[in-house]
Amino acid sequence: MAAARVPLSLYVHWPYCSFLCKFCAFSKARVPSQGVDHERITNALLKELRTCLAPHKDKELRSIYFGGGTPSLSLPRNIERIISEANKLVPLAPGAEVTLESNPTLAEVTKMRDFKLAGVNRYSIGIQTLNDDSLRKMGRLHTGAEGLAAVDRAKALFPGRVTFDMIFGFESQTLRQWQEELKTALDHADRHLSIYQLTVEPGTPLFRDQRAQRVVLPSDDVQARMYEMTVDMCLARGFRHYEVSSYASHPSAESMHNKGYWRGQQWVGIGPSAHSRFTDPTNRQRISSVRIPDTQRWAQQCERAGHGTGKEFVVSDAEAKQEAVVFGLRMLEGISDEGFMGVSGGQSLTGYLCMARVQHYIDEGHLSWHAPTACLAPTERGLQVIDTILLEIIP
Ligand SMILES: C[S@@+](CC[C@H](N)C(=O)[O-])C[C@H]1O[C@@H](n2cnc3c(N)ncnc32)[C@H](O)[C@@H]1O
Numbered sequence: 001m002a003a004a005r006v007p008l009s010l011y012v013h014w015p016y017c018s019f020l021c022k023f024c025a026f027s028k029a030r031v032p033s034q035g036v037d038h039e040r041i042t043n044a045l046l047k048e049l050r051t052c053l054a055p056h057k058d059k060e061l062r063s064i065y066f067g068g069g070t071p072s073l074s075l076p077r078n079i080e081r082i083i084s085e086a087n088k089l090v091p092l093a094p095g096a097e098v099t100l101e102s103n104p105t106l107a108e109v110t111k112m113r114d115f116k117l118a119g120v121n122r123y124s125i126g127i128q129t130l131n132d133d134s135l136r137k138m139g140r141l142h143t144g145a146e147g148l149a150a151v152d153r154a155k156a157l158f159p160g161r162v163t164f165d166m167i168f169g170f171e172s173q174t175l176r177q178w179q180e181e182l183k184t185a186l187d188h189a190d191r192h193l194s195i196y197q198l199t200v201e202p203g204t205p206l207f208r209d210q211r212a213q214r215v216v217l218p219s220d221d222v223q224a225r226m227y228e229m230t231v232d233m234c235l236a237r238g239f240r241h242y243e244v245s246s247y248a249s250h251p252s253a254e255s256m257h258n259k260g261y262w263r264g265q266q267w268v269g270i271g272p273s274a275h276s277r278f279t280d281p282t283n284r285q286r287i288s289s290v291r292i293p294d295t296q297r298w299a300q301q302c303e304r305a306g307h308g309t310g311k312e313f314v315v316s317d318a319e320a321k322q323e324a325v326v327f328g329l330r331m332l333e334g335i336s337d338e339g340f341m342g343v344s345g346g347q348s349l350t351g352y353l354c355m356a357r358v359q360h361y362i363d364e365g366h367l368s369w370h371a372p373t374a375c376l377a378p379t380e381r382g383l384q385v386i387d388t389i390l391l392e393i394i395p
């Protein structure tokens with residue numbers, strides 16, 4: 001019997017947005033006034049794809065994720081070219097997940113069917129909030145009603161394969177308002193939701209507004225209660241909280257692509273600012289790389305050298321072990337000793353972690369150790385404070 005192919009994921013970064021949200025620290029730029037040079041960006045992506053997937057021919061692609069920025073601003077025929085070229089280089093596994101992130105503005109909603117014909121089979125929509133005032137203040141060019149209409153349209157085209165993003169903790173939002181909003185969101189949800197607590201990212205306009213006291217966000221206590229309410233309401237509607245910000249009403253709806261990251265699987269990222277993480281097939285070294293963030297410079301280097309890699313380095317054993325725990329414990333399934341030993345060169349979780357602190361958190365009901373599968377996992381309560389726990393259990 002032929003050996004199973006090693007799984008690989010592909011991330012494709014689209015660098016433009018039609019508006020820039022005050023809270024967003026992702027790598028992106030506003031669509032240039034002269035418009036996007038679609039042909040140039042796509043050709044650069046295709047060049048980078050050929051160069052960077054070539055060493056991985058013996059693997060299989062389990063997922064492709066078009067993220068951004070706002071990839072729904074790209075042209076469906078170019079998305080098709082990228083999917084088809086990727087499949088020629090590294091075969092797409094049967095049932096591979098192909099996700100595209102989108103904004104719910106009319107221009108993008110009308111392209112949804114063409115994205116499906118291009119090969120996208122999972123649709124992710126950035127709704128953020130249903131409150132029109134918050135949307136406007138954050139700089140977004142759509143209403144809550146348009147957001148919900150986009151979800152309904154997507155459900156008709158991608159039944160069972162639609163997810164959308166919500167954020168809680170906006171300025172002057174009350175617990176009661178978030179409850180109402182989430183109820184409506186759940187009424188419209190398909191089988192997956194991502195729900196984030198608003199993070200004030202350094203360098204964003206929101207960060208500057210908060211520092212200058214032009215905005216006052218809900219207190220930490222209110223935000224903690226919003227989080228707890230979110231988990232409870234989702235659970236009551238059958239959505240399992242499988243990762244810090246991710247909820248699915250069926251295991252098959254969980255994001256295959258994101259789980260690949262959290263489980264430490266290999267991925268190649270193309271496009272400006274995209275990260276990659278893979279094992280070099282020639283020398284078995286773990287490689288981390290990041291592409292040049294500036295779109296023009298990235299495209300020029302792709303045209304000249306076949307890839308827009310900015311930095312590339314070998315991941316040390318210490319970094320690999322730390323990452324395995326940090327990402328693994330974001331998921332309710334946790335991390336298995338067997339999986340950890342795969343990256344640690346045979347060291348067990350109990351040999352690596354500060355076990356006195358682990359035991360403390362087990363006693364407090366924040367972590368659990370499942371002996372039959374030798375698996376360490378956060379409990380629901382633990383997931384809420386996982387960042388603090390990680391600081392204490394990792395040496
Ligand atoms: C790369 S963005 C892309 C999606 C798409 N461009 C959009 O905005 O609809 C991915 C998601 O990250 C979340 N996000 C971005 N900045 C955030 C922040 N500061 N706090 C919480 N969530 C954030 C939003 O929910 C957003 O939809």
Ligand code: SF4
Nearest residue numbers: 017020021024068069
């Ligand atoms: S949240 Fe989405 S639309 Fe807004 S700036 Fe970030 S990537 Fe662009």
